[in-house]
Amino acid sequence: MDQQTYSNPNVRRLMNKSYIAIKVDQDSRPDISNRYEDYGWPATVVFNANRGEIVKRQGFLPPMQMASILQAVIDDPSPGPSVEPEKAVIYATTPFLAPSLLAEVTNEYEKQYDTAGKGWAFGHKYLDADSVEYAVLLASHGDKLQEQHVRDTLQAAQKLLDPVWGGEYQYSTGGNWDEPHFEKLLYIQAQGIRTYAQAYGQFHSPDYLAAAKNIHRYVRGFLTSPEGAFYVSQDADLIDGKHSTDYFRLNDARRRALGIPRVDKHLYARENGWMIRALCKLYAVSSDASTLQEAERSALWVVDHRSLPGGGFSHSDHDTAGPYLGDSLAVGQAFLALYEITGDREWLKRAEGARRFIAANFAAPSGAGFTTSKNATDAAYEPHPERDENAQLARFGNLLSYYTGDKGDRETATRAMRYLATHEVAIAWLSAPILLAETEYTRPPxxxxxxxxxxxxxxxxxxxxxxxxxxxxxxxxxxxxxxxxxxxxxxxxxxxxxxxxxxxxxxxxxxxxxxxxxxxxxxxxxxx
The missing domain is CATH 3.40.30 (Glutaredoxin)
Structure with a gap:
């Protein structure tokens, strides 16, 4: 859109005449990212002078369409059909999914596998970690169909691995695994390492361990700061707006001769928590001492540079808003993972501190779930719970309760589960986060x-x-x-x-x- 839409003279004329343009880096603002996550990136939102939403659009908008929207809002600034009133939700009063709801969610999970395309979800192909993890769980109990789904998906998803530098591309377009979008997000690398390492622990296929190590090699070489913390991402294109298929076909020397795509060198607590947890799983199945050292070094960096009073963590060195649930949650999970692989009780104490910070700062007023941000993004919008965050928090609080015996850990999991057990939340796409949280909450590890x-x-x-x-x-x-x-x-x-x-x-x-x-x-x- 920078290259084609916002450079268009007609678009620029209309924007300069009647609009204030703001670009938001969604990695830096989890509250805004979660608020508009259903619209993908780029998301285009038009507000009125009172912060009310007029238009919300998803994905690329070509110049003529963008100009048409801008002129239509000038002519009539009332909310359009893309802006619907927020629906009132009656949250569950129990943390347990009703049997009929659990059956509905389970049935939906079974529909979400694309057998021909070999992966969960249709359209874009990517490695959905939760869907694979739940299928691995079912496979461990003898479900041969789910085991085949896992094996087919992990084999096909290796087409997203960069054979030269290592690392996992974000996704593939075209409904197949052969048309990668070349951006490499740290989130995707962490998910890939953890998923392949878990699968190796279950099935002992050397290809899975090799895939995890491939991604790890890239993170070491491109997304690790001199201090041992982890950067956010690497761009898909060497030149903005120019697709890099030919570039990524080159060998290492020829790529470097042309240059290296930009690396976003922000250091966020949340992203580091994701990667620490992944490295812990890789260490567990590989016994590679250097992998453990990397995880501990990052964790200590986060403690030194992102700690907040009360046991929580900031997102960056200077947060415009926040604090955000995602940072304390991801770092708390990382600390618990470090305790599991080292037995060092200091990590367990820190994990408990993060959980207590979450309970004290993010509990939703409704009594169900935890909000993404402690503070409102603006006067017209109060913080809301986010589904994936609450699924992860339910699992974190539940498992932590078995390690500590602290009833507050279980209470945190229970509050998150009341949000997840709400029908509108439970049946949303994809089903695996709900099924994993429900399975763990109702059974001891x-x-x-x-x-x-x-x-x-x-x-x-x-x-x-x-x-x-x-x-x-x-x-x-x-x-x-x-x-x-x-x-x-x-x-x-x-x-x-x-x-x-x-x-x-x-x-x-x-x-x-x-x-x-x-x-x-x-x-x-x-x-x-």
């Missing part, structure tokens, strides 16, 4: 505890087996008897002369296991 001194090689071996073979939804802890009891000491373990692993349910624990191979067999059996 697989509980594995390693008991042994941290320097003991036998204890380390057991812990690594549990890390690399455990499901995505698990409570994994390492208790060294020379240390204080676990934060949630709901189970008393026996004192043994050697390291051992225990696999527990809500009612009983296994006998102590000292052989890593036996532990692996029991984990796989328990997860099926």
């Amino acid at each position: 697989l509980h594995i505890t390693i008991v042994g001194v941290r320097k003991d090689p036998s204890a380390k071996a057991l812990f690594q087996i549990a890390l690399s073979n455990g499901p995505a939804y698990e409570r994994l802890e390492w208790w060294d008897p020379t240390e204080e009891p676990l934060l949630n000491d709901d189970i008393q373990y026996p004192t043994l002369p050697h390291a051992a692993a225990f696999l527990c349910t809500a009612t009983a624990c296994s006998s102590p296991m000292v052989d890593p191979q036996i532990l692996e067999l029991h984990i796989r059996k328990a997860g099926s």
